[in-house]
Amino acid sequence: MTITLNHFSAAVIFALFASIVFGITHRENTRDMVTYGLRCFAYFLGGVIVAGWAMWLLKP
């Protein structure tokens, strides 16, 4: 079986699972875990969008 993802969907899936693990492992209680996980997810996606626009602006 071969799965083909585009760059953005791969980044979203990566961000989702990495954020879940970061949230669970970096905070003490459930509420903080959820908040931190959501924040990590937003930072990941924000970073992808910012990097995408930066590359578009820097293209020759």
Added chain:
Amino acid sequence: MANSTTEKAKVAPAETISILSVVAPALGWLIPGAGHMIQKRWIRGLLLFVSIVTLFLLGLAMQGRIYKANGGDILDILGFVGNVGAGALYLLTLAMDWGQGAIAYATADYGTKFMIVAGLLNFIAVADAYHIAIGKKK
């Protein structure tokens, strides 16, 4: 007097969980999330299991490459260290000769990174299971 009693109370739990502080990280490395489950953190363990296993399997399905211990190129060694973190998933992939990487697929490189990151995330989960076992985290 009160101080010695307090000190005993602080030391006692560390002695009782010493076996768990070895077993939980070891089991957590072998099966992602199991280090938390053995300490009755069921939901956390399940979420870790699903996240890490899904990331690894997606990487495999994207025709990602698995690194072997070869001691050659430094990037290969780093890739190997990341892959080893996935525990039983890595061993199974090696045993079944999966994860050979297919250059024909443009997304194969994403898959390789997915599998490395799955292993690295499991290292973090193992450290967390250890911290729970020694009482540093609830």
